Structure formats: structure tokens, C-alpha cells
Amino acid sequence: MQSFIQALATIELGSDAVRLFHGRGGYYAECEHLCLDWFAPVLLLTSFTPLEESDLAVCQQAITERWQVICPDNPLNLVYQYRSGGETHTQLLQGEVPEPHIVSENGAQFQVHLMRGQNHGLFLDMANGREWVRANARYKKVLNLFAYTCGFSVAALQGGADEVVNIDMSKGALSIGKQNHLLNGFSAGARFLPHDIFKSWGKLKKLGPYDIIVADPPSNQKGSFVATKDYVRLIRRLPELLAQNGELLLCLNAPELDTAFLRQQVADAAPTLEYITRLDNPPAFIDVSQDKSLKVLRYCRSASV
Ligand SMILES: C[S@@+](CC[C@H](N)C(=O)[O-])C[C@H]1O[C@@H](n2cnc3c(N)ncnc32)[C@H](O)[C@@H]1O
Incomplete structure (x- = not known):
């Protein structure tokens, strides 16, 4: 202690x-x-x-x-x-x-619920991811996969995105997400799809292609997403959703799965995606192992493909 x-x-x-x-x-x-x-x-x-x-x-x-x-x-x-x-x-x-309990981050407001369960409405370790999206979203169409309470979507609209599509199977999380948009003055510009991503490729493709895709799945949510078997299924579908020169943020928060795991999955399932870099985590999330901490990897779809 x-x-x-x-x-x-x-x-x-x-x-x-x-x-x-x-x-x-x-x-x-x-x-x-x-x-x-x-x-x-x-x-x-x-x-x-x-x-x-x-x-x-x-x-x-x-x-x-x-x-x-x-x-x-x-x-x-x-x-x-x-x-x-x-x-x-x-x-x-x-x-x-x-x-309600409203907190701020980088000029955005978010509703949080500390007394309810272990997810509070805002993942603090993802602050740099939101910042990256905010800084790169101007005039872009953004797909926010596993949107939860839509922190990435609020950041994208703050950064001047033309449109954001949010998808998450939790209606409750998306409804807080809608409130987060209103809290920040965004009454338009975002869609909210309360569906299982694996059953929604047709709809997602019709609404695309997207200039930025964020994929931030759970590491192990029984029956909905288990990274060891489902991440590859997700990655396989991403190139067809991504615009030429589009960018992708792939996130993984599983201490037992390292960066090499995620990079290998991309190399196997979507070789047309080019690795750019890994985003740093906020300094407070200092970790003795880079591989155990949150991984946020940037990829792009190369122009020649
Ligand atoms: C780690 S949270 C996402 C956090 C979010 N990206 C953020 O920045 O706040 C994971 C989310 O994935 C959703 N989810 C899990 N499996 C899913 C699936 N197969 N289809 C759609 N949503 C799913 C859960 O409901 C949960 O909201």
C-alpha cells in the first residue's frame, strides 16, 4: 500500500x-x-x-x-x-x-454511471484514440464499430466529420450515446444501429464506404465477441468497408493477447491493409509491459489496391 x-x-x-x-x-x-x-x-x-x-x-x-x-x-x-x-x-x-453525472474530456461532455456495474460510460484509457479521431475526422465519414456510449462518435463530430455510423448490440449503451451527442450539441450527423455487427455487414456496406473505421471490441464477451476467434472474422470484412486511402483504428484490450497477435491477424485476413503505427496510451496508464496494456493500432488501405 x-x-x-x-x-x-x-x-x-x-x-x-x-x-x-x-x-x-x-x-x-x-x-x-x-x-x-x-x-x-x-x-x-x-x-x-x-x-x-x-x-x-x-x-x-x-x-x-x-x-x-x-x-x-x-x-x-x-x-x-x-x-x-x-x-x-x-x-x-x-x-x-x-x-446525472456529467464529466468532461478535451472539451467534450460525457454521461457516466459510477454506481452501476464495472463499465462507467467512458473508457479513460482510450483518450488518445478519441483525440486522434477528433484530429483526423474533418469532412470524413466514420464507422464506429462496438460504439458503446459513442465517445469516438462525439470526438469525430467535434473534429468536423460529415457523418458517423455507430453500431453496438447494446441498446442501453447506444441510448446513453445519443444523450452524449445531445450534450455536445450534435442533434444530427450520427446514426445509431442497435445490432450485432456480425449480422449487419449488408447494412454497414450499404451505408459505406468509410474514410475512418474504429473497431474497439471487448476482449471476451461470451456469445458476442471473443477476440481469439472473432477478431479475424471482423478484420476480414473491413477492407470492403474502407474507402481508398481510408484509415482504421484497431483496438485490443486483452493483457493476454499482444500486438503481434493483432498484427498477424491482419496480415493473414486482410493483407491489403498497411500498418502505420501504434497510438501511445495516456501517460497515467504507464505499464511495465507494452504488450499487456491497451493496444490501438493504425492501419490504412493502400491507394494501389
Ligand atoms: C469495449 S466496449 C467499446 C468501447 C467503445 N468503443 C468506447 O470507446 O467507449 C465493447 C462494446 O462492444 C459491444 N459488443 C460486443 N459484441 C458485439 C457484437 N457482436 N456486435 C455489436 N456490439 C458488440 C458491447 O455491447 C460493448 O458496448
Whole structure:
């Protein structure tokens, strides 16, 4: 716990949602199970194993002490979530959580839900992906596969995209996605398709081709997408959806599958795609292993094909 307490002493809070402590990255001794996120005005402490009561008390005390230094005029709002045996438990330790809870990132607003499940509505590790899309979307048609709450779509429209097609089998996530568009002043420009991607190639092809495609699937969602067998099925279909000179962001957040896995899948299933580079993860997500951390790979469809 000592390295968590030491790291806390240096954290600062801005207005944007960010990760403050990333024990998962393996840089902090005996803290691989701990993360701390800032979803203003709430701090979220996550433990990937249940904490002993005494350890939780130590964490809460350290967080409170730092809070008193950096935010002495505001009450501390602190949520604790832990994972145990495949289940997620969430409790409000201190203060309150606003409802609706709207956070910002890079000039965009997003609705989040800290008390509901383990996905909160905004994946903080994908901030650079959203930034890349924002910076490259002007006058583009964008396909957002596995759109969830449509963070990439909001970023694309902010960057001046002509049109975005969002597809995700979760109607609930897409409905938050629609609200995220409205929150950011986008009442047009995006479509929301509540379908299984593997059953929607015809529709997706009809709406294409796309200048940018983002594919950010789960690593292992039983019955819907299992990266080891389904990523190749996805990759195979992408060239026919991509415009000449179109660009692709392929994402993979599975510690057990490395960059080489994803690159090999592309080489085998879609050799017309050219690898460009891998996007860096936000500095807070520092990891002892580049291969275990989130992978966001840029590809393009070469002009000659
Ligand atoms: C990792 S999240 C995507 C995060 C999102 N790209 C973002 O930036 O916030 C994975 C999403 O894939 C969706 N999903 C999983 N399998 C799917 C399938 N076969 N067809 C459509 N959506 C699927 C889930 O509903 C979930 O919302």
C-alpha cells in the first residue's frame, strides 16, 4: 500500500476525467489491484480484489489527506468498487455522486454511471484514440464499430466529420450515446444501429464506404465477441468497408493477447491493409509491459489496391 500512498502525494486534479493511479500497470509494488480515477467531482477507487477493511481504511485516509491539500474547500466524494468472483460491488464511501453525472474530456461532455456495474460510460484509457479521431475526422465519414456510449462518435463530430455510423448490440449503451451527442450539441450527423455487427455487414456496406473505421471490441464477451476467434472474422470484412486511402483504428484490450497477435491477424485476413503505427496510451496508464496494456493500432488501405 506504501507505493499508493506515495503516489497520492503527487496527484493533482483538473477538470477533465482522468486516471490518477494505475496500479494495474505493474509499476507500483503490491498495488497491481488498485486504480484511482477522477470523474469530477467524484474520486473512484477500484480494487480488482476485495480489500481488507484495514487496507480500505488506509486508502481512504490517504485519499482524504491528499484531498484536504488539493481541494480544501470542497467536500470529498469517494466511491469504492471491488471485483470478486466475477462480480462487481460498489459503495459510496463518502459524499455523494451527482445524478446525472456529467464529466468532461478535451472539451467534450460525457454521461457516466459510477454506481452501476464495472463499465462507467467512458473508457479513460482510450483518450488518445478519441483525440486522434477528433484530429483526423474533418469532412470524413466514420464507422464506429462496438460504439458503446459513442465517445469516438462525439470526438469525430467535434473534429468536423460529415457523418458517423455507430453500431453496438447494446441498446442501453447506444441510448446513453445519443444523450452524449445531445450534450455536445450534435442533434444530427450520427446514426445509431442497435445490432450485432456480425449480422449487419449488408447494412454497414450499404451505408459505406468509410474514410475512418474504429473497431474497439471487448476482449471476451461470451456469445458476442471473443477476440481469439472473432477478431479475424471482423478484420476480414473491413477492407470492403474502407474507402481508398481510408484509415482504421484497431483496438485490443486483452493483457493476454499482444500486438503481434493483432498484427498477424491482419496480415493473414486482410493483407491489403498497411500498418502505420501504434497510438501511445495516456501517460497515467504507464505499464511495465507494452504488450499487456491497451493496444490501438493504425492501419490504412493502400491507394494501389
Ligand atoms: C469495449 S466496449 C467499446 C468501447 C467503445 N468503443 C468506447 O470507446 O467507449 C465493447 C462494446 O462492444 C459491444 N459488443 C460486443 N459484441 C458485439 C457484437 N457482436 N456486435 C455489436 N456490439 C458488440 C458491447 O455491447 C460493448 O458496448
